[in-house]
Amino acid sequence: MKKHLLPFTFKYGALIFIGLVLVFFSFWNEHFFTYANMTDILRSISIVTFVAIGVTISLTVDGFDLSVGATVSLSTVVTATMMVWYEMPLVVVILVPFAVGALVGLLNAFLIVKIRIPDLLATLAVMYIVNGIHKTYTKGYSIYGNMPMPDGSTAPGVMSKDFLWIGQGKLLGVPFPVILMLLAVIAVHVFFKYTRWGRQMIMTGGNEEAARLSGLKVKKVRALAYVASGVFAAIGGLLFASRIGSGQIDAGAPMLMESVAAVFVGYSVFAAGRPNIIGTFFGAVLMGVLVNGLTMMNVQYYNTDIVKGVVLVLALAVTFIHLNRRRA
Amino acid sequence: MKKHLLPFTFKYGALIFIGLVLVFFSFWNEHFFTYANMTDILRSISIVTFVAIGVTISLTVDGFDLSVGATVSLSTVVTATMMVWYEMPLVVVILVPFAVGALVGLLNAFLIVKIRIPDLLATLAVMYIVNGIHKTYTKGYSIYGNMPMPDGSTAPGVMSKDFLWIGQGKLLGVPFPVILMLLAVIAVHVFFKYTRWGRQMIMTGGNEEAARLSGLKVKKVRALAYVASGVFAAIGGLLFASRIGSGQIDAGAPMLMESVAAVFVGYSVFAAGRPNIIGTFFGAVLMGVLVNGLTMMNVQYYNTDIVKGVVLVLALAVTFIHLNRRRA
Amino acid sequence: MKGVSKSFAGVKALKNVDFSVRGGEIHALLGANGAGKSTLMKILSGAYESDEGKIEVAGAEYDFRSPSDAKAAGIHCVYQEVDTSLVPHLSVSENISLDRLASSKGKAWLKWGSLHEEAKSVLARIGFSESPRTLVRDLTLSEKQLVLIARLLAQEAKFAILDEPTAPLSLEETEKLFGIMNGLKDAGIGVIFISHRLPEVFRVCDRITVMRDGERVLTENKIDLEVSEVVRAMLGRTFEEEFPKLEAKIGEPVLSVRGLEAGKRVKGVDLDVRRGEIVAVVGLVGAGKTELSRVLFGADPADGGTVTVGGRPARLGSPAAAVGSGIALVPEERRKEGILVRHSVLHNLSLPILSSISKLGFLSGKAEREFADDQIKDLGIKTPSPSQLTAYLSGGNQQKVAIGKWLGTDADVFLFDEPTKGVDVGAKSDIFRIIGKLAQQGKGILYLTCEFAEALGLADRILVMCDGAIVKSFNRGEATQEDLLNYASAVREDLE
Amino acid sequence: ACGNKDENNNAGSSASASPSASAEPSESASAAPAADALKGKKIALVMRFNTGTFSAQYVDGVKKQVAKYGGEVTVLASDNDLAKMAANLDSAVTQKFDGILVDHGDAAALTNGLNNAKAAGIPIVAFDSGLNAFEGITNLAQNDQLLAQLTLDKLAEEAGGKGNIVKVWVAGFPPMESRQISYKSFIEKNTGIKEIAAFGDASNPQLDTQNKLEAVLKQYPNKGDITAVWASWDEFAKGAANAIKQAGRDEIKVYGIDLSDEDLKLIQDPTSPWVASAAVDPTSIGTVQVRYLYQKFHGETTPPEVQLEPIFVHRDALPKDKVITTAELAQYVPGWGSSDLGNTDFLKELETAVGAQ
Ligand SMILES: Nc1ncnc2c1ncn2[C@@H]1O[C@H](COP(=O)(O)OP(=O)(O)OP(=O)(O)O)[C@@H](O)[C@H]1O
Ligand SMILES: Nc1ncnc2c1ncn2[C@@H]1O[C@H](COP(=O)(O)OP(=O)(O)OP(=O)(O)O)[C@@H](O)[C@H]1O
């Protein structure tokens, strides 16, 4: 009996923990466990979740993409300028950031797979470059409808209603970004669990040499993972622009650490001990619930950081004490 | 002849590159290559270099300390409050941040070595915790002499002259922080090159299993490396407070990426392909020279980021193309 | 050592073993792969803790909890897995002095000059010519082995354990090593020597202990023993029983290699394998067998030559291309190259056939499980379930997974590189059975091994490789072990 | 954590503001019963930035004033992330706060949430958020163009209309961009004044400014090469002052924008090159904002727009014999922090009534 209880606690420990946190906050504040607040929380994590999906994918092939935050920033301002400066139709507004994200991913892939610079080093360099590019592109200005241009004229376009709906609208009472997020989580989960390419990524991350000797085109697989990571970060940036209705400089800078935190908490979900999409999603949920609930309790924002850190430690400690014991 | 030239270029490539950059800026502006400006550059990198030394030490034992930036922030405000709130004597003012840094290092070491949470995950969690602590400690206020306290009173102390001299004074015409930095670089270099403990760290990072089989207490060595990393970050924070004469909230946040960039450029120095102190120092110098020279050229700050990133890529590309070719 | 037992994750590696060494003798420890020799020595040297049993040195009882405890008692060991004992980016000198540098006692300051001097003098004794300042990562495998031997000499040892030190060494280097061992013996040091090369064992040792399946089965003075007795003790049976050869119909050539060149390790290799034929490539360690198989599989680049599979020229750019041409490789380093230890048996088995069990990119879970179940049943893979991590399987079962994963591809040619390395006797004969069955299905088999006996038992044809070239070809029944050994070492001897 | 730009200080002024629509309702209902009705109001303060002395003082102003009215404040901080700010606003509405204060918002990002708030009947008072077009909200705004103009004019005056100046400025934040408009016309107007260098980085404002200005000082090593530094933000001004002071180039003066207690101390220091700043008192911004919110609670009509006029503070006006804080500044600089803006008889009575309890 006891023997079976322990692994169970470990496996579902992280989920139980999220449940307990929810129960705790619900008792504390009647407004917490309401449909409106739950969808608020989900909407608040939707952007970070997209970025975190990208990070999860790069970590799956055993790479670490530090450039996602910068990619979010670039994608946000590019999206906004497509409308504000160039008055492009919605399709272009949506496709261009995808292309931008893919390009950043290709640059990472080139440096890591071809030049063979270790992943952390290469993506750090790309982070600087992309950060610089996004500010150079707008000359450091944030982008908003009919903004005054540095040359004294006024920008012709505004952020279109349709576009803003993506980040702010609702479908059947559910915020649209939440729907997008859930679709993305499910799609990527299915991708990893049920498709050939997903499996190839997982196996490549498990042991690149063994995967290569099993006939996988590991370079292609890894390059694809970085491109996917860039594209998901870019979607995050697009949602960002749509949610706030403007293109803010440096919008993505805080996203890197936040998404990494979500992914790492995700290591603990189902005691996986490695990156997994469902875990990442619940990691983001936990972080969102904590921020929302602690704010309701009027905990100072700086204490929120401590709580976040402690939660991260607890989640990781439970998982890794368990994993290491099993391995020993 | 040609055969010998190539490895030479690789080995000294990074140094030659720094030399060329210096020459370029010197031709551009007569005031660039002056004693005064050179010492300015060195002073401007002194804080980052201390933090980067810490990062180098943790990378040497094959760990990565993401918490250094937060440690700098904490140490800065603790140092300032020692004087401003508690009017402590200089010795205490200097020793307390050391202790703080060591404590953060111990926490990291505990999580990584005892609980066996992977380094990136553990130090990320600690980053959040320490960030939260430093803001909670000052309630979000920056610390400066005779500041009004939240309770309406006025803080009794000021930043003492002696303390400010540490960051701002000169000794024999050389800024004191530069002297400290050079001493630290030399000391840590000697430590790694000529002492048993330094070699033990390198051994542990190079092949933990072999080190263990040789009878080394690898856990102790790794714990020590994290403590050292915390202490060097704390010295960075102390210098920060002394250099700007106050304890600013979140002062260390940008330090993480900057110091990591310096360390990574350092991988290229002498084509080591690994963390090394001399490389780290020259990495910091290169970054400092670029910022200084580009400012003189009145290049926009966002272009500086691109230049930094491109330099990082070039340095790393040269090194790793070379290293991989040799290994292949 | 008395009554030592040790288990790993369900495998009982040692069962109540008694073992003793005298000062001033060379004591050979023999046994088939996986008999537990290395494990016993790791316990003796403190790298593992035993489950049961005790260790006495000079009458005093010890409890070794770490390698440094054993070293304090004067027991030093050269481990079999060379790479686990060396720090690649440190110099040779430092690696030689690693124990001293790692100890918590002693001087804080390093004197590089004397460090290099000491290293140089030890290296001179074993005829190592590289500068002691060279980084270990730039050395070849045999040089690395010499560094480890030098480390042993630099210690004040009372007992020296050498776990297969001669495996990567040339004859000349081996001779030097024996000189050194005799020197140690004369100095009153007890030397434990592990090797699979019986002739050299008989030449150099004083006493022999044989282990089988984790038990000690024999300890005698050498002069009281015949080679055949030792072999019987090792295997528990005679040769013929171990290699039951399945008869297969031999057809047209399926693999043809002409003038294959790759670096210094593969020099102008020509060979043919016919359908249903098992061709063994034998050679001493370092002859270039592994390199040959990797080049054929596209894992390493070729410098020249052509390869035809089933009459069509094969592309050699990458393993993916080789698989496409119908070649499969079961690589030598199982845990590093053959399987993914952190993944399940199921996922390992289906890895090369992902495209054939998926439609429009979607995997068929049913097809995947059925394939895995078939392999687990056919190959007799002992696993609680297909979702078990391969890390927790025993070595032989891991090897079966590494083989089984290729059986779903319709490869025409199977390359086996030392597939029985580190595999226990039962699993070994299972593997031979699988190989035989593949031949019966009309596949071409290239079997690369340094175990001549295996080649003699299994192969239809034996090619002898030496220094990267095929120097001789024997048909089944034409050769003896001696012939093979002569040709395998011929070139070297000619050069001397 | 990386790259957070806290641009806290463009907040503004407090006291000396004159409501642009001078609809100061002065009805004074008896407050004693109202004190009970308005007791325990839960107020959300949705902030975009939350670090630095300026924000801390602003929050302080809000909290103290709310406490005086017997309410309770919850700070929702957004780490300079507008998406987070929008989320915070949403949850403030969902959690049914009685009133919402917005600090440094953004029209595009918050419109949705504000509509929800309006639908839920929650009164809103915003500061520096560009929500003038939004009906039903009272907007406090500091006049950033004027802020810049005041300091630049003084710079021109003290420089005698000519000289070389260094600009420390960064784009990307609406207040900064407003200040740049003033700067541009200033440079066009004063042909004798030349910009010889410009930089600014919001992610590490103080130290980065210090390091970069040092480079510029070395580039122009002679006394008189540089007349003054115009820092568009006090974080920049602190770094600039440090660099100049440590280089011993005391002929160069620094003109900054924004004023916290920390800044005031630097301006008072006779050895510091920072001589003047223009600002709106952060504490009284908070005070005034709360007053308008309580006016709304009380059902009074509030003006859609309240301009907080900046005050110019020059060292010459400050006492030489003691160090003062922004709380005492009003004694020396007319108009600072003393404002009764937004106060009504009702609120005064409410304050006394709560204080008595
Ligand atoms: N770390 C380990 N974990 C699990 N099983 C192990 C481990 N080390 C050894 N074994 C198993 O223990 C048994 C004995 O292994 P050992 O290495 O001692 O054999 P050996 O006699 O040295 O063989 P070889 O001649 O191949 O070196 C084998 O079945 C092996 O798979
Ligand atoms: N990791 C290594 N580093 C350096 N040299 C190596 C390494 N592995 C093998 N070698 C050397 O390469 C040569 C050929 O090696 P290869 O592995 O092809 O031989 P092999 O016949 O397969 O021997 P083995 O029985 O060891 O597999 C040998 O001289 C060997 O010492």
Ligand SMILES: [Mg+2]
């Ligand atoms: Mg062995």
Ligand SMILES: [Mg+2]
């Ligand atoms: Mg081999």
